[in-house]
Amino acid sequence: MNFFSSNFKLGILGGGQLGKMLLNDTRKFDIYTCVLDASNEAPCKIASNEFHLGDLMDFEAVYNFGKQVDVLTIEIENVNVDALEALEKEGKKVYPSSQTLKRIQNKATQKLFYLDHNLPTAAFSRFAYLSEIEDAVNNGGLAFPFVWKAAQFGYDGNGVKVVRKLSDLEGLPTGECIAENLVPFKNELAVIVARNASGEIKTFPVVEMEFHPEANQVEYVICPARIPEAVAKKAVEVALNTSKAFNHVGLLAVEMFQTQNDEILINEVAPRPHNSGHQTIEASFTSQFEQHLRAILNLPLGRTDSKVGGVMVNLVGAEGFSGNVVYENIESIMNLDGVTPHIYGKKQTRPFRKMGHVTIVNEDLNEARRIAEEVKKTIKVISE
Amino acid sequence: MNFFSSNFKLGILGGGQLGKMLLNDTRKFDIYTCVLDASNEAPCKIASNEFHLGDLMDFEAVYNFGKQVDVLTIEIENVNVDALEALEKEGKKVYPSSQTLKRIQNKATQKLFYLDHNLPTAAFSRFAYLSEIEDAVNNGGLAFPFVWKAAQFGYDGNGVKVVRKLSDLEGLPTGECIAENLVPFKNELAVIVARNASGEIKTFPVVEMEFHPEANQVEYVICPARIPEAVAKKAVEVALNTSKAFNHVGLLAVEMFQTQNDEILINEVAPRPHNSGHQTIEASFTSQFEQHLRAILNLPLGRTDSKVGGVMVNLVGAEGFSGNVVYENIESIMNLDGVTPHIYGKKQTRPFRKMGHVTIVNEDLNEARRIAEEVKKTIKVISE
Structure with missing residues (x-):
């Protein structure tokens, strides 16, 4: 495969600032790029060869986009992983792989992966709902302070909060989460x-x-x-x-x-x-x-x-x-x-x-x- | 003028590799760019905000393009300078100026400029036609070896030739030129x-x-x-x-x-x-x-x-x-x-x-x- 000639197409899922800076180097190497993003105002709209509008969490959007490129990469983790898996099964090169993304997208899964592989990480507990954290605190199974982390869709510091008292939990998303030891x-x-x-x-x-x-x-x-x-x-x-x-x-x-x-x-x-x-x-x-x-x-x-x-x-x-x-x-x-x-x-x-x-x-x-x-x-x- | 916000437009005359590398930095600063070039395959077609097709030597093309931008620059010298002058008279910022370009576009003019300003440069003679060089050689006014340079439109080593004998002049453009001392x-x-x-x-x-x-x-x-x-x-x-x-x-x-x-x-x-x-x-x-x-x-x-x-x-x-x-x-x-x-x-x-x-x-x-x-x-x- 000759990346430096026409015919080769690199697909990028996400059109934000990371994609924008990546495009600087695809331009330097003159690599043909296609970008998928849901926003018509995405920073990657300029400097990509093809800009496609579509929801990164939508199976069809990601799958159909991926079919058109030779190598597929991401600039954001929150993409439809099932679509990536389907593309991989058809022989498409997807980097990072759907497997890597699955292990990372959900922070509880990510933490368990570290335990499974003897990789050092702060102790934590996993909860299906925020309300379970309150129960754990009340029955003495969890002590303040700890770090609440949403299992999914956190970004730029959203989805993470140091919890020192019960009222700190107010207003947080109610879904799956972890409570991690606050590491000094x-x-x-x-x-x-x-x-x-x-x-x-x-x-x-x-x-x-x-x-x-x-x-x-x-x-x-x-x-x-x-x-x-x-x-x-x-x-x-x-x-x-x-x-x-x-x-x-x-x-x-x-x-x-x-x-x-x-x-x-x-x-x-x-x-x-x-x-x-x-x-x-x-x-x-x-x-x-x-x-x-x-x-x-x-x-x-x-x-x-x-x-x-x-x-x-x-x-x-x-x-x-x-x-x-x-x-x-x-x-x-x-x-x-x-x-x-x-x-x-x-x-x-x-x-x-x-x-x-x-x-x-x-x-x-x-x-x-x-x-x-x-x-x-x-x-x-x-x-x- | 705030370059880092919308409304401001930078115009670039020429869409080649120099423009392409310049666009890397306009993208870094998020400066809105308009590029004029005669080729639909110009490297600057991607990564500019607006790509305009037009002949850089055509008065109307350059003038009308320049009217739409706040600051105008070039990535190639061979552009219509009269259009730039007209734009400057209307208050447009043109860098380099039409005056700078006029002094540079024609190599004979450029060399005379050095003489006028006591700037060191190799001795030379100016000729309106290539045939005059031959006359000068024949009547002893010019000795081999010398460097022939076309007065205009040379690029990338075109328009320059070391002349060691009369036959070296064969096939050269017949127009205005200079003969410069060959500097060892x-x-x-x-x-x-x-x-x-x-x-x-x-x-x-x-x-x-x-x-x-x-x-x-x-x-x-x-x-x-x-x-x-x-x-x-x-x-x-x-x-x-x-x-x-x-x-x-x-x-x-x-x-x-x-x-x-x-x-x-x-x-x-x-x-x-x-x-x-x-x-x-x-x-x-x-x-x-x-x-x-x-x-x-x-x-x-x-x-x-x-x-x-x-x-x-x-x-x-x-x-x-x-x-x-x-x-x-x-x-x-x-x-x-x-x-x-x-x-x-x-x-x-x-x-x-x-x-x-x-x-x-x-x-x-x-x-x-x-x-x-x-x-x-x-x-x-x-x-x-």
Whole structure:
């Protein structure tokens, strides 16, 4: 199969910002792309060769779309997995596979998968309904504090809440969920593992994620993580073991906790380009998006080490603003050293919506982190 | 004017590979783009917001296109300058300006401009017709060897020929031309100068260009040039003086000769992203394309120093092959360290046509140069 000539078609399920950044690299390689998304305003509408409108959770939409392409990938996990399975049975290349997605889509299933494979993760209990959590607390089977996680359809910090008292459960979705031990961690870390269909494997450096305390969204990603080498080594080992267990093709972003005792516990994984890898565009020899492409097209993987230190700042909608987006002071941050804004092209902002990110690169990581804080203080995503 | 919101439109004259790479950065900033090109198969057809079909040399086509945008730029010099002038008179922002383009489009005018501004360049004579060269040779006014250059419409090494005997003139275009002293040079160098509308100026590092002896096309661009610091300093000084004389907005790529006596002579300039700056995508803190955007939108200019050493290899159609393009052994070169192919998306190859380029980055520039040679030997642009 020659990806670099016509006739070959790559299908992407989802047309959001991850797809948009992936299209940058399909364009670089001149790979023909088809994108399926439910929104006519999806960021991927431009720069894909074909844009198809359709619901990613709909069997027919995904199946019919998949029939038209040679290799199918995703930029979001919430897609119709049965359709992927049907396509695989007909010999279609689907990366990540329906099996990988099934193991990941439901967080309870994902956690059980870690237990089954002796992969370290925080202790948890599984509940069919939110009301069962209340019962468990009342009969002493569950103690505060714990982390409630919706089993399905969480995204960008939605679907996760620290619960310290019964009233914290109010207003949460009533369906399947887990209650996880609240891990008192030193750091949240992540490692992106790339694996191509031939089994070649490479890992990006361990990154450190600083989270916004309320929105539960990543505020800064720092590459490489400022942790002892022994801890970094352990984190890479856990990530590689996780990758091995999933036997995925493409990227696998493994989010982990570094506990107070320097243990590594898996938090969750994503089988695709990930927020914790955006700084690779500017900081690494190979960006995570190019690497995902190389992996799913079974090309040799690229170098994963860094050219310079990188820090990523998420641009999320400011609280109190909804409507047509304005990036206040974006020109000021472009005056700072090594700053590149990435604007995702969403027309409407709302509080905590991911609207873009800013990468800061510098030979000196601490200087990059300092500038990142200046960026964060200066730019505001507001509405007209 | 807010470039990062809707309503603002950037117009680009020309839809080739330079425009395609520029669109990567307009997409990154989510800037709305309109592209005018005569070919329905132009690489910019994808990834622009609006693609308009039209002849770039046609007054009406360029004028009517320009009326619809807020800022107008080019990715090729051969456009209708009268239309640009008319647009400027109506207050439209055109970068580079019609004046800059007028001074550059005609190589005889360009050379006279250097003389008028005391900018160093090789001695030359101007001829209205090719036949006048023959007369000059016959009456002793011109001695072999010299370099014939068409005054207009040269591109990619077309329009330039070393003339060692009268028969070398056979078959050349008969129109306006110059005969330039053949400079015995040590190196061909280039410096890209960026200048925004407020007058902020930055220069990229001096690069070294190794040319293909026959096709007169750049084979390797090496960044930074492996030359003494004093020579580099002189080259930057000449480039800055050239930039000052043109008073351009946007990029100005200044190609120069380093003579045997380490003098710097201007060869020619291009007021746009340039082949000598492609390695900036991977090697520099700011790519030349992002820098051009920053300049023409009057944003602060980005850092121009390098993260790592960079070498660029042009991918041109192999001799003896014409038709649907095939990139032979592209997968093999992707197995080499720090190698990124850029495929421009032209369907048809022909001998020496620019079909793409490959960037090789490495902490060690000599290692990058070594790998570049391996790339050059391995990949072949052929036809089906």
